[in-house]
Amino acid sequence: MGVFLQSAYEILKQTGQPLTAQEITNEAINRGLLSTEGKTPSQTMKAKLSVEILRNGKNSLFKRSEKGHFALREWSEVREHVADRYQKALFDEDIVVFSADVLSRYIQQIGLNTGQIDSEGLLAECYPMRRRSAEDDPTVIQLVSAFIVKHGEKFLTYKRTKRLPEARLHGFYSVVFGGHLNPQDVLHMFNIFEPEQSHAWLARELHEELRIDESCNHITSLDYVGVLYDDSQPVSRQHLGLVYEVKLSSEKYDIGERGFLMDSRFETLEQIRARISDFENWSSLLVNFEASR
Numbered sequence: 001m002g003v004f005l006q007s008a009y010e011i012l013k014q015t016g017q018p019l020t021a022q023e024i025t026n027e028a029i030n031r032g033l034l035s036t037e038g039k040t041p042s043q044t045m046k047a048k049l050s051v052e053i054l055r056n057g058k059n060s061l062f063k064r065s066e067k068g069h070f071a072l073r074e075w076s077e078v079r080e081h082v083a084d085r086y087q088k089a090l091f092d093e094d095i096v097v098f099s100a101d102v103l104s105r106y107i108q109q110i111g112l113n114t115g116q117i118d119s120e121g122l123l124a125e126c127y128p129m130r131r132r133s134a135e136d137d138p139t140v141i142q143l144v145s146a147f148i149v150k151h152g153e154k155f156l157t158y159k160r161t162k163r164l165p166e167a168r169l170h171g172f173y174s175v176v177f178g179g180h181l182n183p184q185d186v187l188h189m190f191n192i193f194e195p196e197q198s199h200a201w202l203a204r205e206l207h208e209e210l211r212i213d214e215s216c217n218h219i220t221s222l223d224y225v226g227v228l229y230d231d232s233q234p235v236s237r238q239h240l241g242l243v244y245e246v247k248l249s250s251e252k253y254d255i256g257e258r259g260f261l262m263d264s265r266f267e268t269l270e271q272i273r274a275r276i277s278d279f280e281n282w283s284s285l286l287v288n289f290e291a292s293r
Contacts, residue, residue, distance in 0.1 A: 018065035021046035114226035119193035145178035146241035
């Protein structure tokens with residue numbers, strides 16, 4: 001841990017309350033914990049803390065308590081604030097893709113494929129590409145995580161807002177949480193098709209969109225369901241979903257993507273199917289699959 005993060009930890013530990021990056025920096029300099037010749041040390045402090053939280057998520061020593069204020073993650077009584085993500089930054093990230101020419105080797109049908117798949121072979125086909133380029137390239141397919149979240153017989157649904165980068169899905173409801181996989185997520189690390197090998201990572205992936213209060217709720221099971229592909233819509237034609245079913249011990253949760261996901265609620269299959277036209281096509285396929293089980 002660098003000097004900025006170390007001094008931030010010490011100041012927060014000593015003061016016992018959330019502080020802004022400016023307040024942390026001033027205290028660290030006054031107490032002799034930080035010495036810098038930079039012209040804007042508080043901006044450096046803010047950047048260091050933001051990157052630390054972004055990279056390590058739940059494993060970070062720090063969290064935001066509100067916009068512009070930082071706290072220690074060990075302070076369980078302090079509620080975590082999730083900073084907005086910028087669409088430009090999302091499009092400039094590297095994601096995992098593979099050639100559309102090899103898709104037929106790994107799926108047997110359009111829709112949800114629950115049979116055996118050559119997972120090692122598919123992962124070997126994957127390579128990184130800048131998301132902005134991948135969205136405009138129909139010759140590649142983007143690999144994404146797709147979580148169905150349940151409590152009892154109810155499914156968690158939400159509405160996608162205009163702040164999400166994928167404009168083709170704005171205004172639609174969904175039962176699918178998750179997102180694009182980054183190169184460090186899958187390449188040469190573990191088999192993401194086997195949840196018992198990668199449960200902790202999968203839980204962190206879900207945590208980006210759905211915050212579960214572990215004091216009163218937790219994941220009781222996380223099971224791999226299959227791979228989902230649908231060529232009926234341009235957006236789904238460019239994505240292959242790794243589908244997991246997540247069961248929670250209660251209906252208590254917080255949406256992590258504040259401003260991106262709205263109107264979230266637990267609904268029965270009957271309630272969802274009664275307004276299925278409100279949902280995007282992946283959700284429709286998954287709801288039909290769940291109804292047939």
